[in-house]
Amino acid sequence: MHLIIAEKHNVAKRIAQILAGTKPKVKRVHGVETFHFDEKVVMGLSGHIVGVDYPPGYNNWQKVDYRDLIHAQVVTKPTQAKIVSALKDLGADADRITIATDYDREGELIGVEALRIAEEANPKIEADRVRFSAITKGEILDAFESPGEVDFNLASSGEARQVVDLIWGAALTRFISITSGRLGKGFLSVGRVQSPTLALIVDREKEIEAFKPQPYWEIYADLEKDLRVKHEKGRIWDGDLARSIFENLGDEATVLSIKEKTRTDRPPAPFDTTSFISAASGIGFSASNAMRIAEWLYTSGFISYPRTENTVYPPTLDLRDLVSAFKKGPFREDAERVLKGPMVPTRGKRFSTDHPPIYPTAPATKKDMKPDQWKIYELVVRRFFATLSEPSRWIVMNVQLDIGGEPFRAMGARQIEAGWRASYPYSKAAEQILPDLSQGEKLSVLGKEIMDKETQPPSRYGQGRLVKLMDELGLGTKSTRHEIISKLYARAYVQGNPMKPTNTAYAVIEALERHSPTITKPDMTRTLEEEMTKIAERKIGEEKVIEESRSMLDAVFDDLLQHQGEIETTLREGLRTDKIVGDCPSCGNELIIRRGRRGSRFIGCAGYPECTKTLPLPKFGMIIVTDKICSDHGMYHIRIINKGKRPWDLGCPQCNFDQWQAKKAEEAKKKAEIDALAKIPGIGPKTLEKLETAGVRTALDLAEASAEELAEKTGLKINKISSWQLLAKSVAEEPSGC
Incomplete structure (x- = not known):
């Protein structure tokens, strides 16, 4: 029997259908769905089916020394018991096993994990590996x-990363969490890649806070022919000079020169993972959501493998044939336009042989997927067409003018050939059409304007921009960068997009930068990443890299333990600041997020026990105090983050509580009215059912209804309904008296 291993269930199903040429038989093995045909069995894993961990004795955070974690033996443990059991049973009966997991470092490791389990059951099993970049028939x-x-060296590099990340993450996370007193579900995490990434965000926020705006002035003039011109100097830093120029401007402008030239706007390079995430961010997708959807499109056969560092199409890819497949459907016009051109693909700076750039592998329509999936699919299709299109061409005009001896200018741009921009509307370039002008022409000045402005601070990092920066600095990999960003949100280190660090993030990074800056710099992480690449290239052994990382971490802890008291002070102050919701309306003290003796969470006054002001909080989820303030109560809005769910913006705690109280009061009133209706003499359970069918649920409903219509709808006698209505009117006015 030939056993074929895919990385996920839906990939296994597609591979089985393609290889079988028909619908394969489905059998469950230990509860795992497998696909059988022609003496072959295809089964899907669920990503990693084993994981690295410490032996059970190291799980006690309070009793295990940090350095023991650094040098402890790391073991592998099954994480998917049913899949492991199925793999053993099938492996025992197989004479050949083919690994068909994703072709990258992570996928190779997943495949080797499965192979090792199968070999435990059948040491003589023969193994091979298939590699593909799209789940298409061809x-x-x-x-x-x-x-x-099977590339065991590539798998070893992935395994080394797992072990290194476990050791660094476990030791540093325990140190920071225990030192700060932040334990339980709200522990503080520190990681080899996570922390230098967070440091980038915190350092940028510090730049923004330290920024001192500089005033400057710009001068504009509105001329006839609907022409607006700007002073040649652009930004004028001297206010007196700007005002002097403005006040002395004449009433007539003279066209001194008109220069025109053709500008060529080259098409973009093909998508690699980083540029894809950046483009998806530009149309409103978070990094993790973009990759999740891209993974679905890949496993469904619509796009190629989305984790790639390649920006050069391979010569084996038949581009013309692929574009021709889109001649029917929503991209017909774009496909026909591209096919009419020379179809010379653009090339990016990166080239690798493992996977091609991201490209569409099959045509689809909106009916084939959900709206968000379609948006990402359309982005990939249009980028692919753009890379095969001709350049966009523009006429650029530069007009120099004189107004009272002062130089002014106007810039214009007119598109003469849309080129790639016809297929790719995401990269905007607006036309600026100037009127017909001639050299020496005189134009009347119809108005003038002086604008006082200030320089702006550097902007915060959006997710797409941060992924690009991480790539440039060697932080993480194409497969993990979006996951790192998701973790920063989940641990309440950042909020919003662009990302703003919380006070907790400030405290953690400040403590680390001051006493162990190695953790917050990309150099160490980049060095380890390079070493792991050398493992894949057979230039260095896995154990050597792991031991080097342990030595690095030992040096880090020399600094951390020496300054543990100072780190504790910094962390606790930052954590306390992140819990302040506002000022107490009763006594003016701070309102702080607290935890009760039984684990409940609430907002309480710092003036307790003298002041007993409290507000409730949800039982579950990470609580984040945002920077948005309620105009009515002066309290910060609160956001709740639950893993795997969309963030819940609870808003102002006082507003939320008031709305909850009002809702309870309304429900109580409604219940009283319903109870009152049931207490009217002669209205029993069956009558209540009939009245409810007719839309009558309360005494007020009965009192205001038409007796004739009720009689017709319910079949009840009109004189009874009329007598009930008299009682219902008095009950509705005073429901508690019935």
């Missing part, structure tokens, strides 16, 4: 026709 059949060998 790619899958070609891959299985020429399988290769």
